[in-house]
Amino acid sequence: MxxxxxxxxxxxxxxxKMPGKRIPLGKALGYVLAETVYSHTATPAFRQSAIDGYAFVYSEKQQYDIVGSLQAGEHLNTKLENNQTVRVFPGAFLPDGADTVVTHDYVMANEKSILITVMPDQFDNIHENVEQTEQIDKNEVSLEANTLITPASIGLLYGLGITEVTVYKxxxxxxxxxxxxxxxxxxxxxxxxxxxxxxxxxxxxxxxxxxxxxxxxxxxxxxxxxxxxxxxxxxxxxxxxxxxxxxxxxxxxxxxxxxxxxxxxxxxxxxxxxxxxxxxxxxxxxxxxxxxxxxxxxxxxxxxxxxxxxxxxxGFGEIYVPKVIRKLNSEITNTSGKTVFLKVLYDETFVTVLEDNSLVLLDTFAKANSLLMVPYNVENVKKGESVTLLPIN
Missing domain, CATH: 3.40.980.10 (MoaB/Mog-like domain)
Known part of the structure; x- marks a missing residue:
């Protein structure tokens, strides 16, 4: 024994570990990466507005003519002149020449022009391009091998131009x-x-x-x-x-x-x-x-x-349930010489050993949110002592 x-x-x-297989990213939820994924492109992959406002060529001027409006994903094929501005929304491509974005809160605007009331610093409110990104550079590690693929993982990888991944079967x-x-x-x-x-x-x-x-x-x-x-x-x-x-x-x-x-x-x-x-x-x-x-x-x-x-x-990087530490609100005696697993219920501070820990009945298990392991060589755990729990459910 x-x-x-x-x-x-x-x-x-x-x-x-199981062998790896290549699958479409859209079907990878719940799988674990079998290899490290590197970005195909940088994110953001282009210069874009970080806020809702107006893009312009920074100068001492306060008044600019409005020459267009850009939603996220849209772009303007003309270069801004020093006296021009474009209404931009978060994620929009910045026109060539534009190097600063002012929030709409600091602007007085009509249909044709704006007047900047509080001038931002040059280069404010811009996500830069592939040469200097705020998130991930091209060929940078996006996700390490043995990482569980979550909805956020799928969004990140697809945004980097990745449509297939190698996962463990x-x-x-x-x-x-x-x-x-x-x-x-x-x-x-x-x-x-x-x-x-x-x-x-x-x-x-x-x-x-x-x-x-x-x-x-x-x-x-x-x-x-x-x-x-x-x-x-x-x-x-x-x-x-x-x-x-x-x-x-x-x-x-x-x-x-x-x-x-x-x-x-x-x-x-x-x-x-x-x-x-x-x-x-x-x-x-x-x-x-x-x-x-x-x-x-x-x-x-x-x-x-x-x-x-x-x-x-x-292929999980961590195969054991993350442990939780709580204080015991009752005493436990273990004179069996065996490691004992008890069904317990814990909250933000304490852990309570549920009364019926029968091997046959599931009513206690249905109420429990963790298992408490008392080692074979521990005969007594006093009330108030910190214990290690294995969360379940």
């Missing part, structure tokens, strides 16, 4: 649900039956990290059925998640099938609570996790172990 920190290191070391994931005695999710709800909900819960959890499509297989808990489903999954998927059938019970055939199918066991049991066995193995580049059938235990192990493995394969 290994410690949590050892298990996490094994998961990280064995979840190699998202892993194909299969969910094998050992369903003996369970009613399938698409069947009528029956009060006296246990309804299989782990597959829906896992699919929802996967969507939060960008995995929108998964394949679910319902499998009977016998050697032949499990072997057939596993053989098919190992050859077609990058990650196989198995829910149920991995405890020490008489009917659990999953581990036996895994080993017979030459899935290398990397660890099986971890010194932690929840205590259900967690198998992690690998066959070639395909990762296999077996998770408890108990929903709360399954979800805990997903957040702690499975999620970092998936994010590592997706």
């Amino acid at each position: 290994i410690q949590v920190i050892e298990a996490l290191a094994i998961v990280e070391a064995n979840s190699s 998202k892993p194909k994931i299969a969910l094998l649900v050992i369903e003996n005695g369970l009613v399938k999710t698409d069947e009528k709800f029956l009060k006296d039956k246990i309804h299989e909900s782990n597959s829906l819960m896992l699919q929802a959890a996967l969507q939060t990290i960008g995995i929108k499509k998964t394949k679910v297989f319902g499998v009977k808990n016998n050697f032949k059925a499990i072997k057939k489903a596993l053989k098919n999954s190992l050859s077609k998927y990058d990650i196989v998640l198995i829910s149920g059938g991995v405890s020490a019970g008489d009917f659990d055939a999953v581990k036996e099938v895994l080993l017979e199918d030459e899935v290398k066991e990397l660890f099986y049991k971890i010194n932690q609570k929840p205590e259900e066995p967690l198998f992690f193995g690998k066959k070639e580049e395909t990762l296999v996790f077996t998770l408890s059938g108990n929903p709360a235990s399954l979800l805990t192990n997903f957040y702690v172990y499975v999620c970092p493995a998936i994010k590592n394969k997706m």
Whole structure:
């Protein structure tokens, strides 16, 4: 039995990144860059107005004739004379010769001319061109490799003339649900039956990290059925998640099938609570996790172990959830000698351990916004002490 920190290191070391692929920028949301992106052009790529005002050739004059108006993206093909001005809006091309923009607040204007009441300094209110940009130069690093592509990323890159990017492929994931005695999710709800909900819960959890499509297989808990489903999954998927059938019970055939199918066991049991066995193995580049059938235990192990493995394969620069520090508003005692994961709720100042931390029930998990890890060698955490949290949801 290994410690949590050892298990996490094994998961990280064995979840190699997926291959890269070239895709249109418009379809790249939620992917991770597989290479550093350099700008094709500078931004702004042309001299443009930074404000709503009037562009002119700077001089001691205060009165100028209006010769045009320019919206963002429009430009004037004539050069401004010393006595001329153009009405400009933010982002508009500046005419040749114009070197200063005065805000409309400092101008008295009619249809034909303006009178500047407060003269700006020369070169004020202009975004310069490719020779001297305020944001990004040509061939400058725009986004580093291993960066998650967000809506802002797409806007930035397209503005630099980039229409395609190389990203890491998202892993194909299969969910094998050992369903003996369970009613399938698409069947009528029956009060006296246990309804299989782990597959829906896992699919929802996967969507939060960008995995929108998964394949679910319902499998009977016998050697032949499990072997057939596993053989098919190992050859077609990058990650196989198995829910149920991995405890020490008489009917659990999953581990036996895994080993017979030459899935290398990397660890099986971890010194932690929840205590259900967690198998992690690998066959070639395909990762296999077996998770408890108990929903709360399954979800805990997903957040702690499975999620970092998936994010590592997706190419994330940081695979672990950013930690949060808060003060504990009650005492915690841990005499189990195991690392304990507790469902908690935190606010701006304190963290509260929720009362029912059952391995089976999900009502506490539905209320929690974080997991609190109490290390195996810590027996007591006093009220008011600062603790480290792993945010979820």
